[in-house]
Amino acid sequence: MTTTHVPVEDRTQEQRHPGRLRRDRSQAPLALLLMLPAVLVVLGVVLYPLGRTLVLSTLDVNSSVQQTAPFVGLANYAALLSDPAFWSTLWRTTLFTVFSTGLQLVLGLAVAQFLNQPLRGRWLFRSAVVLVWALPTIVNANMWRWILNSQYGYLNGLLSHLGLIDQYHDWIGGPLQALFVVALADTWKSTALVAILLLAGLQAVPHDIYEAAALDGAGALRRFWHMTLPLLMPMVGVVLVLRTIEAFKVFDIIYVMTRGGPASGTTTIAFFTYLQAFSNQRFGLGSAVAYVTVLCILVLCFVYSRLLRRGNGAAS
CATH class of the missing domain: 1.10.3720.10 (MetI-like)
Structure with a gap:
C-alpha cells in the first residue's frame, strides 16, 4: 500500500496552520464587539445625517416644528439652480x-x-x-x-x-x-x-x-x-x-x-x-x-x- 505525500505548498491554510485559524475564529466575536462603537459612531454621526439631509432635500420643510412636509422631489434643486x-x-x-x-x-x-x-x-x-x-x-x-x-x-x-x-x-x-x-x-x-x-x-x-x-x-x-x-x-x-x-x-x-x-x-x-x-x-x-x-x-x-x-x- 503506497502513501501519497501532499507537498507543503499545496496544502490549504487550515492544514498548515490549524491552531492559528481556530484561534482567529474564536477571536472574531471579540473583534466585532470592539469595532461596534466605531461603527455606531459612523452610523450616527455620518451616515444618518447624510441620509436625513437627502430626504429633507426632497421635502418642502419651512419650519423647525413642522410635523409633516409634502414631497416635492427635485423642486428644491431646480429652485436652487435657477437662483x-x-x-x-x-x-x-x-x-x-x-x-x-x-x-x-x-x-x-x-x-x-x-x-x-x-x-x-x-x-x-x-x-x-x-x-x-x-x-x-x-x-x-x-x-x-x-x-x-x-x-x-x-x-x-x-x-x-x-x-x-x-x-x-x-x-x-x-x-x-x-x-x-x-x-x-x-x-x-x-x-x-x-x-x-x-x-x-x-x-x-x-x-x-x-x-x-x-x-x-x-x-x-x-x-x-x-x-x-x-x-x-x-x-x-x-x-x-x-x-x-x-x-x-x-x-x-x-x-x-x-x-x-x-x-x-x-x-x-x-x-x-x-x-x-x-x-x-x-x-x-x-x-x-x-x-x-x-x-x-x-x-x-x-x-x-x-x-x-x-x-x-x-x-x-
Missing part, C-alpha cells in the same frame, strides 16, 4: 478656494523648505508653526477682526504710526476686498498645516540625489524644479485635496469676521446653506444646497486626482 444668488455664491466660494489654497500651497512650501534646512534652533521654528496651526479658528477669526478694526485696529495704528496712511481704513468695508482679506486671515492659520505636511514629504526625499545633482552642476532652483517638486507631488496632491475641501466649506471664520457681509461679499456656500436652513427656515432648500456642495467638492477632488495622475504618468 442667481446661488450662482453668485458659488462663484464667490470658488474664488475664495482658489486664492486661499494656492496661496497656502506657495507659502507652505516656502516655510517647509526653510524648516527642512539644517538650522540651529530648528526645533523652535517648528514648534512655532505647530502652535499657529493649533490655534482655534474662532480665536484666529476674532484676533484678525480686532486687528483689522476700522476705528482702533492694530493694523491701522501701525501703518499710521509708520506714516504709510493718513487716515484709518476699513479693510473689510468692500465686498470683494473683504473676501480676499478673510482669505488672507484663513491663510495665516492654515499655511502652518500645509507646511507641516510638505515638510514630512521633504524629509522622505533622499539627500543623495541632491548631492549628486550638485556635483553635476545643478543649481538650487534647478534642483527644486526638476527633483524636489516631482518627488513631492503625491504630498502636494494630499494637501490640495484637504485644503480644497476645507476652503470650499469654510464657515466659522466667515461667521465671526463678517457674518457674510458686506453686501453678501463674503457669503460662501456653507454660509449660504446656514442662512437658508436656519435664518430663513427653508430646511429643504438648505439641504439641497448642502448636497450640491458635496457634489462640487467631489468634482474638484476628481479633477485634482486626474491631473496629478496624469502628471505622475508624464514624469515617469
Whole structure:
C-alpha cells in the first residue's frame, strides 16, 4: 500500500496552520464587539445625517416644528439652480478656494523648505508653526477682526504710526476686498498645516540625489524644479485635496469676521446653506444646497486626482 505525500505548498491554510485559524475564529466575536462603537459612531454621526439631509432635500420643510412636509422631489434643486444668488455664491466660494489654497500651497512650501534646512534652533521654528496651526479658528477669526478694526485696529495704528496712511481704513468695508482679506486671515492659520505636511514629504526625499545633482552642476532652483517638486507631488496632491475641501466649506471664520457681509461679499456656500436652513427656515432648500456642495467638492477632488495622475504618468 503506497502513501501519497501532499507537498507543503499545496496544502490549504487550515492544514498548515490549524491552531492559528481556530484561534482567529474564536477571536472574531471579540473583534466585532470592539469595532461596534466605531461603527455606531459612523452610523450616527455620518451616515444618518447624510441620509436625513437627502430626504429633507426632497421635502418642502419651512419650519423647525413642522410635523409633516409634502414631497416635492427635485423642486428644491431646480429652485436652487435657477437662483442667481446661488450662482453668485458659488462663484464667490470658488474664488475664495482658489486664492486661499494656492496661496497656502506657495507659502507652505516656502516655510517647509526653510524648516527642512539644517538650522540651529530648528526645533523652535517648528514648534512655532505647530502652535499657529493649533490655534482655534474662532480665536484666529476674532484676533484678525480686532486687528483689522476700522476705528482702533492694530493694523491701522501701525501703518499710521509708520506714516504709510493718513487716515484709518476699513479693510473689510468692500465686498470683494473683504473676501480676499478673510482669505488672507484663513491663510495665516492654515499655511502652518500645509507646511507641516510638505515638510514630512521633504524629509522622505533622499539627500543623495541632491548631492549628486550638485556635483553635476545643478543649481538650487534647478534642483527644486526638476527633483524636489516631482518627488513631492503625491504630498502636494494630499494637501490640495484637504485644503480644497476645507476652503470650499469654510464657515466659522466667515461667521465671526463678517457674518457674510458686506453686501453678501463674503457669503460662501456653507454660509449660504446656514442662512437658508436656519435664518430663513427653508430646511429643504438648505439641504439641497448642502448636497450640491458635496457634489462640487467631489468634482474638484476628481479633477485634482486626474491631473496629478496624469502628471505622475508624464514624469515617469
